[in-house]
Amino acid sequence: MSSTPASTKATPLSSVKRKSIVYVDIPPSPLHGSGRMFPTPPTSTPLSPKALFHNRGVIVDIPVLMKKRKSEDSEEVPAKKKKTAPKLQDFPNGSFNCHQCGKRRDINVELRCTRLFPRCKTKYCYTCLKNRYGQDASEVKKRGLPMDILSRQINFLECGYVWKCPKCSDTCNCSHCRKAKGLEPTGNLTLVAKKAGNSVAALLAQNPNATGILPGKGQQVVPTKKEKVPKEPKASSSKDTTEPKVRKPRKKVQVPEPTWVEVPTDLDRAETEDRFMLREFVLRFSPIMDISAKHLEDLDEFDTMSDACAKALLMNLLGLIAADAEPHVQTALKRTIKKISGGGINPNALWTNLVSLRDQVGPSSLSFPDPTPATTGTLRTRAGGGITQSVQLIPVFIALVEAAIQGASVRAEIENGAKDMKDANRDYFAAAREENERWVAEKKELTEEKTGKEGNEGWDADGWTAKYKASYKRHKTTLENLEHANERKLQSNAPRFQPLGKDADGRIYYVSSAHTPKKVPAADDRASMKKWSWFLAVWGRRKAEDDPETSKAGSRGTDSAANDDGDEGDQDDNEARWWGFSDPMEIKKLAKWLASTSIGETKEKDGRVKDGKEGRDKGHAHADDAGGDGFLTRASSPLSDVSDSGEKMDMDKTPVDIAGQKVSNMKALVKALNEYADFLQWRVDGEGKGKN
DNA sequence: GATATACCGATGCGTTAAGG
DNA sequence: CCTTAACGCATCGGTATATC
Incomplete structure (x- = not known):
């Protein structure tokens, strides 16, 4: 000790x-x-x-x-x-450590900071807030949430209030924060403040160097009566008899479950995957297509498709197929493209042209299914029948995508992409190295400046600290910008689309790659989850499947406070559906929750996990992925790989191997989710432009 | 691996109120 | 009124854990 x-x-x-x-x-x-x-x-x-x-x-x-x-x-x-000190069991309601006094306190007297960007997790106890800042915590809680916050930031619901802590307000006067700013701790200023009928913060506002009684600094208050006479120490000290201390195990932090928000869509998994696939294809091959930025943005909305977008898409897909088609097919395709181009944007007219084309070239040269039936309107759709909405043509577009990827043009573009990705990666690493070297030099310069002048008469410690912090922040922002820009580049060249992964309860996680938007959608626009490239989509049941292998983790989630929203009849209501996470902080929360519920349990259940490299991040294709078979197709869908990742283990693997692989997959998913959260945050922030 | 943060026990000194 | 007991507030330093 x-x-x-x-x-x-x-x-x-x-x-x-x-x-x-x-x-x-x-x-x-x-x-x-x-x-x-x-x-x-x-x-x-x-x-x-x-x-x-x-x-x-x-x-x-x-x-x-x-x-x-x-x-x-x-x-x-x-x-x-x-x-x-009070023990954990002394707090049946739960406890926390106050940032100010450092003591364990009952959860009922906790006020936690709700600042989101960057997320602050600092907590203060009521007493410290009252004594040190003159703040009434119960008033903050009573105020609750302002309506605008309530409607937009679902994660505030957890706290039920909005409060920026002194640390985030840069007014924290705890010893750690004071020292971090190069100031002396205040000591026990509360006594002085009480006598003055003030708070410590108010005293410090008047005199930033005010201090109270400091421990270990001898007599600091003039005795009002007579001097105390120190007594002789007793012979036996309690120290002499102390036994070797056994540290008690640290508190296991209960990781909160994120808020599961249903995506307002009627699309099932296959239909949505079609939309993901179509969007990813268009985005990936936009360099050899002629698709406007407006139409690229239209593709974000999976439940609809504008007629103009459908027309542009159809012409481009037919153009790609024509580029590598046999002469007689090529002629027919070009004629059809011309007819579509000169015609209107009525989806029924598009379909009529396609049927006519199929009749000309024959199903062996070009085949596609009939459109899906209309979800609205009364027309029953048959081949050549009425098409009321462009969205009905999605299966046709998917078939055309599959036809297009057989062509030499698309394959050449994939190869180009592979080279681009390698170049991009090389450039990124070079730029990051350069920035790190620059920072090391700057840091050295700043440190030398401090050691040279510290303690001198006119040395401005606060000024130096502020300067250092600003430089460091610039460095981190530069690195972040480089990293995310590279991530975008890699995504845009990825040869195939695949989900991020699958969790222990069988849910599948999807994110779209990002194109440069004209405008970042507003928070409530993103929260409405109509634009699928602006949120993390999860397909599956909110609670664990009945599979005994997975039920444990999910059932715990069911019991958690986050789920306690009174949704009765959950058994019937626990169908697989789309869940969305549009807030980067919620995605991080989800990643943390997944890590706590799945990784630990797999380890416990399946035995010790072998050391080894983590599974590769499935969501972020790397340069060495390039040159593969081509874009996602039904037959080669990596979804099947993901879906079966838990079950399709090699039969000759030992339980430890399988456990290791499961944990490895989960770690990869958690890592990918955290990276996506950062990337999404970066996009939301205006891609680094909004940062200081 | 380095750094930051959380947690905890030890310690100093003032305040308060019961009891002699 | 003085002494004593029982806190209350605050800092310090070490270790575990989380994050970069």
Whole structure:
């Protein structure tokens, strides 16, 4: 343990006193305790409310606690007991550590910062807020959520209030924050503040260097009466008899479940995958197609498709097929493209042209299915029948995509993409290295500036710290911009589309690659989850499937507070559907939750996990992926690979291997989710432009 | 692997109120 | 009124854990 200077120097009076103190473990009865007796709770004393936090964590409403007298102790308590910090079990409601005082407090007196960007997790206890900042935490909670926040930021719902902590406001006066700013800790300024009828923060506002009583600094308050005479230390010190300390195991943090928000869509998994595939194809091969930015953005919305977009898409797909088709097919295709180009945007007219084309070239040269039936309107769709909505043509477009990827043009573009990706990666690493070198030099310069002038008369410590922080932030922002720009480049050249992965409960995670948007959608626009490239989509049941292999993790989620929204009849309601996460912070929360519910359990269930490289991030294709078979197709859909990743393990693998692979896959998914959250945040922030 | 943060026990000194 | 007991507030330093 620490051998503080205080422990080695001559023991002062209070130390002697403390060492002779007999501590009694009092049961949590309202009639017995270690506090003092207040027959009628005095209103003048500032201590009584604070008694709520002490008495070894036992919360007592009225301090009717009997003061222990020496005579009583000598009779009742034969053994000495050291005073210890409140234990976890002393907080049945849960507990937290106050950023200001560092003490464990009951969760009921917690006020946590709700700042999102960057996410702040700092918590303060009511007492510290009152004493140090003059803030009334219960008032903050009473205020609740402003309506605009309520409607847009679902993650505030968890707290039920909005509050920016002193740390985020740069007004924190705790010892750590003061020292971080190069200032002395304030010491016990609360006493001074109370006498002045003020808060510590108010005192510091008047005098930033104001300090109170500091521990270990000797007599700091002039005694009002007579001098205290230090007594001789007693012969036996409690230190002499202390046994080797056994550190108690750290608290296991309960990871909160993210908020599951249903995506407002009627599309099933296959239909959505079609839309993902179509969008990814168009985005990937836009360099050899003629698709406007407007139409690229239209493709974000999976439930609809504008007629103009459908027309442009059809002409481009036919053009791609024509480029590598046999002469007679090519002629027919070109004629059809011309007819479509000169015609209107009516989807029924598009379909009529396609049927006519198929009749000309024959199904062996070009085949596609009939459109899907209309979801609205009364027309029953048959080949050549009525098409009321362009969205009905999606299966036709998918068939045309499959035809297009057989062509030499698309394959050449894939090869080009592979080369581009390698170049992009090389450029990225070179730029990142250059930036890191630049930062090392700048850091050195700043440090030298400090060591040269620190302690001098006119040295501005605060100014230097601010300068250092600003430089560091610039460095991090530059690196972040480089990384995300490269990520976008890699995505845009990825030869195939595949989901991020699958979790232990069978849910499949999808994200779209991103094109440069004209305008970042507003938060509520993204939260509405109509634009699929602006959120993480998850297909599956919210709760675990009945599979005993996976039910454990999911059922825990079911019991969590986050799920406690009174949705009865969940058994029937637990169908697979689309869930969406549009808030990067919620995605991070999801990743953390997945890591806690799946990885740990797999380890426990399947045995020790072997060391080894983590599974590769499936969501981010790398240069060495390029040159593969081509774009996603039904037959070669990597979805099947993902879906079966848990079950299709090699038969000759040992349970440990399988456990290792499962954990590895989960780690890869968690990593990919965190990376996507960062990337999405970067896009939302205007791709680094909005940062300082 | 380095750094930051969380957590915890030890310690100093002032305040409060019961009891002699 | 003085002494004593029991806190209350705050810092420090070490270690575990999380994050970069």
